[in-house]
Amino acid sequence: MTGPAPACDALRSPWQPQWQPGFAQLGPAFGRELPPRPLPEPYWVGTSDSAAALLGLPGGWQQSPALLQAFTGNALLPGSTPMASVYSGHQFGVWAGQLGDGRALLLGETAGQELQLKGSGLTPYSRMGDGRAVLRSSIREFLCSEAMHALGVPTTRALCVTGSPQLVQREQLETAAVVMRLAPSFVRFGHFEHFAARRQGAELRQLADYVITRYYPECQDAAEPGSRQHYAAFLQAVSERTARLLAHWQAVGFCHGVMNTDNMSILGLTLDYGPFQFMDAFDPGHICNHSDARGRYAFDRQPSVAWWNLHCLAEALMPLIDDAQAAEEALESYEAVFGDAFLALMRAKLGLRTPRDGDAALVQQLLVLLAAGRVDWTIFWRRLSHAAGRGDFAEVRDLFIDGAGFDAWLLPYQELLTQDGRALAADLMLKINPKFVLRNHLAEQAIAEAKLGRFGELQLLQTLLARPFDEHPGFEAHAGFPPDWASHITISCSS
Structure with missing residues (x-):
């Protein structure tokens, strides 16, 4: 099947989306309208009822052959006019020029969510790619999108993954898949960089006005009539949302792996799940992306990379702000907002309900100990949560090589x-320190089963990750230490 997708039979589809004006209405300068490329013999791989509820999909929607075809790109939802958007960006710190949706298509906006197919075939922006996604990376994005949502981390969502026996070439031949993902907006820093670099001032202003009106109306309301204050206020608001997002990443031990400006959401969402990883042994300098030879996107560099990316956005917005000092001032709050948000999250992870002057030093001392012993990040916090309620920290101490160092840290912490009250602290900790995260080896096991047409492990992971703070008795192995082979898993920009 290589021709354009036909229209979905409205009589057979159990869902009739009510499309709303959105990004696609900005005009032809912002992308190209084109249909998805069909895939043969599609089948369901995974579906999310939680994401489906955002769209008002009816119960049993997974049983619809029409929706299977539509969510694979083999048919168009009634009224949908798919488009690939154009943007530019900095990749690994280097200006890459024009990029764009090389394998994604925006189907439209409904119920306040943009629907986007990822892996739907060639577009004018595919460059040297084939426009496809593979089953491996599609499962990873699907599971992690929903897992991050359950953890309370701002993120795009994933409605479903569909697979096909069609082969695509990566390092080896793999089968194709499509992710249907959702977000209030998929606009990226790179969209603004694109029009600024091409000196398309009218389109740059049109984009900024659209995003401010739709998603940051408070910036418009705060500006004096006829002034440009709202553009600087917009930059500050994006900066602060991004700071809070990065605080969440650092607190849950999440490594994004490829923080290019075209992968940065203008809404402060986790966007584009490629070579991501939840850390096992805590290593501040951990590099999860095999393609990142210089470690630009190492775990401890993520907050500063985000700040660098925000400066790229500020430069792109300069024709609108027209005041270098105002742009600089708009970014000044980033460091403080990140620091405050991260410290608040770490206090909660420690069960400390009352802020104190020495909290930052206590957290820093703990991070040094965790790094020195390469202590498993998720297991440490979960054990600490239980220990806080019991008052017995022996199992936590066993995680450390430097037991004496842990004892010295523990004394003031216990006080x-x-x-603050041990019982209340433990209750808070168990609600913020997950027992289950999407470790690489768990994803690999689900992928290996899925390649054989077996989806039970994927569905089990979905269940555990949807309620990551629950105990789920009987599934301790999914919350245990990773096997030795997990350290040899390599993930890269390939998908």
Whole structure:
């Protein structure tokens, strides 16, 4: 099947989306309208009822052959006019010029969510790619999108993954897949960079006005009539959302792996799940992306890379702000917002309900100990949560090579727990320190099964990750230490 997708039979489809004006209405300068490329013999790989509820999909929607075809790109939802958007960006710190949706198509906006097919075939922006996604990376994005949502981390969502026996070439031949993902907007920093670099001032202003009106109306309301203050206010608002997002990443031990400006959401969402990883052994300098030879996107560099990316956005917005000092001032709050948000999250992870002057030092001392012993990030926090309630920290101490160092840290921490109340602290900790995260080896096991047409492990992972703070008795192996072979898993920009 290589021709354009036909229209979906409205009589057979159990869902009739009510499309709303959105990004696609900005005009031809912002992308190209084109249909998805069909895939043969599609089948369901995974579906999310939680994401489906955002769209008002009816119960049993997974049983619809019409929706299977539509969510694979083999048929168009009634009223949909798919488009690939154009953007540019910096990749690994280097200006890459024009990029764009090389394998994604925006189907439209409904119920306040943009629907986007990822892996739907060639577009004018595919460059040397084939426009496809593979089953491996599609499962990873699907699971992680929904897992991050359950953890409370701002993210795009994933409605479903569909697969096909069609082969595509990566390092080896793999089968194709399509992810249907959702977000209030998929606009990226790179969209603004594109029009600024091409000196398309009218389109740059049109884009900024659209995003401000739709998603940052408070910036418009705060500006004096006829002034440009709202553009600087917009930059500051994006900066602060991004700072809070990065605080969440660092607190859950999430490594994005490829923080190019074209992968940065203008809404402060986690966007484009490629070579990501939840850390096992805590290593601040951990590099999860095999393609990142210089470690630009190492775990501990993520907050500063985001700040660098925001400066790229500021430069792109300069024709609108027209005041270098105002742009600089708009970014000044980033460091403080990130620091405050991260410290608040770490206090909660420690069960400390009362802020104190020494909290930052306590957290820093703990991070040094965790790094020195390469302590498993998720297991440490979960054990600490249980220990805080019992008052017995032996199982936590066993995680550290430097037991004496942990004991020295534990003394003042226990005093704080006593002051705030152990029971209340443990309750708070168990609600913020997950038992289950999407470790690489768990994803690999689900992928290996899915390649054989077996989706039970994927569905089990979905269940555990949808409620990551619950105990789920009987599934301790999914919350245990990773096997030795997990350290040899390599993930890269390939998908």
